[in-house]
Amino acid sequence: MQSAITVFAQFLSLVPKSVFFKLSQNYRPERSPRTFSPWSHFVHLLHAQLAGCKSLRDGIMGMNAASNRLYHLGVKPVPRSTFADANAKRPYTMFEALFGELYTRCLSQAPKKKFSFENKLFSLDASVVDLCLNLFPWAKFRTAKGGIKMHTVMDHDGYLPAVVTVTEAKCHEVNIAKLLKLPKGSIVVFDRGYNDYTWFRHLCKSGVFLVTRLKSNARFRVIERHRTDQATGVTSDHIIQVAVGEKTMTLRRVGYRDQETGNRLDFLTNHMTLPARTIADIYKERWQVEIFFRFIKQNLKIKSFLGNSKNAVLSQVYVALIAYLLLAYQKFMSKIGLSLHYLARLVQRNCNILDLVEPQRKSVKSNDPGQLSLLA
Structure with a gap:
């Protein structure tokens, strides 16, 4: 038949x-x-x-x-x-x-990331899935609310979830981030919710590059200024020092004005050689992990x-x-x-x-x- x-x-x-x-x-x-x-x-x-x-x-x-x-x-x-x-x-x-196991299998067929640099690129973010507290009392989040949190490392080769750790919703993102073991030489991009200079120092010592947003109230000292091409949207490119306890850490601050919205953004990285505009473009790519969360919640069953x-x-x-x-x-x-x-x-x-x-x-x-x- x-x-x-x-x-x-x-x-x-x-x-x-x-x-x-x-x-x-x-x-x-x-x-x-x-x-x-x-x-x-x-x-x-x-x-x-x-x-x-x-x-x-x-x-x-x-x-x-x-x-x-x-x-x-x-x-x-x-x-x-x-x-x-x-x-x-x-x-x-x-x-x-x-x-x-299946992530490794999929990665062998995945298209490469959009950037030409050789470093692996990962995005790090977390998303809360709401649960009814009466049905899921073990997942208490707030007084009358329950939930779990999906801490996700996305591989930009194929936009695949590489690591997903599920915790109670009240678990802070940085606590899980500190447990990650990322490949040496890789670049990880994340939002300001992960701002923790002690963790940043650990990434630097591990040979991992970071790209994130600089907090508006961050305290730092400019020690070097680089020329920029205003036509690319880059407004500043500085080497700065920030305090980490009794020690200091040298990082790079990139100022950027979005040419479509006019919004000004300040990025923070420990990668000293990539073009400043590339740093800004890397951060824009972080939205791929947001697209992943939206797809999971809309197309697969993690709400019921x-x-x-x-x-x-x-x-x-x-x-x-x-x-x-x-x-x-x-x-x-x-x-x-x-x-x-x-x-x-x-x-x-x-x-x-x-x-x-x-x-x-x-x-x-x-x-x-x-x-x-x-x-x-």
């Missing part, structure tokens, strides 16, 4: 099963549903993301409605209570580790959750990030210029991606194992 491979099966084929099963052995819980394997659990969570399921009932009904096809995916129909039990007990760290426990919520967040990586990987490989937003909509509407990647292959034999890989 001739039939097209489902969109969902195509996305699953991008997840190396050998890697998944190795991780499932490393993160095996003391107690978990014997009839609901880690793979089945992952398949159900990923389906909930790509299909836009709004509740546990929606997720189970959607999968069980296609019960005659589930064996092709290596899963079986599951009761709602079993799914809920797995969400509570199977450690979210398994999905977090899988996210890390399939369980109320901390483990269930974090499992769903990391599977949402995995779904993002799979969409990005498909975009890189298809080379047809679709935006991630449009691609996500096509997947949700159950449009067969096989027609987009290779239009001439409109049908394949469902019993041919060689066709289970979308891009083979």
Whole structure:
């Protein structure tokens, strides 16, 4: 019988099963549903993301409605209570580790950043996901509000989330930033919420370059002034000293006037050789991480959750990030210029991606194992 491979099966084929099963052995819980394997659990969570399921009932009904096809995916129909039990007990760290593995896989196909310098470029930011305090009492944020915070390091090669740490919303961004281990020689850009000169000194000692905004009340001393080209929008380029405890630290201050809005901005960096205009352009690129947060919240399921426990919520967040990586990987490989937003909509509407990647292959034999890989 001739039939097209489902969109969902195509996305699953991008997840190396050998890697998944190795991780499932490393993160095996003391107690978990014997009839609901880690793979089945992952398949159900990923389906909930790509299909836009709004509740546990929606997720189970959607999968069980296609019960005659589930064996092709290596899963079986599951009761709602079993799914809920797995969400509570199977450690979210398994999905977090899988996210890390898939980031490496996606990076191998990702386009390079827009800048010509060789340094790796990362953006660092955090975003709060609001939760109902009555349903998620473990995530108390304010008196009558709950939430979690996604601390994200974005790789500008392909605009991929490289590291995502999820904490309670009240956790300050700098506390997580200080735990990061960025590659030597890389550039990390972030907003003024991360202003901490002690951390800046640590970055300098680690060989990591920073680009950020200078606080309006910052105290510093200008020790050197460089000539600037006003036509580029750069208004000043100074070497400055700031106090860090009893010591001082030498940094670079770049003044810039946005030619479209007329707004004046002051940037701070420890990179002394890049052109001043490039420093300003690097900071503008920081908005890519804001676009990432907007996409995640609008297109994937991190506002309504399939369980109320901390483990269930974090499992769903990391599977949402995995779904993002799979969409990005498909975009890189298809080379047809679709935006991630449009691609996500096509997947949700159950449009067969096989027609987009290779239009001439409109049908394949469902019993041919060689066709289970979308891009083979």
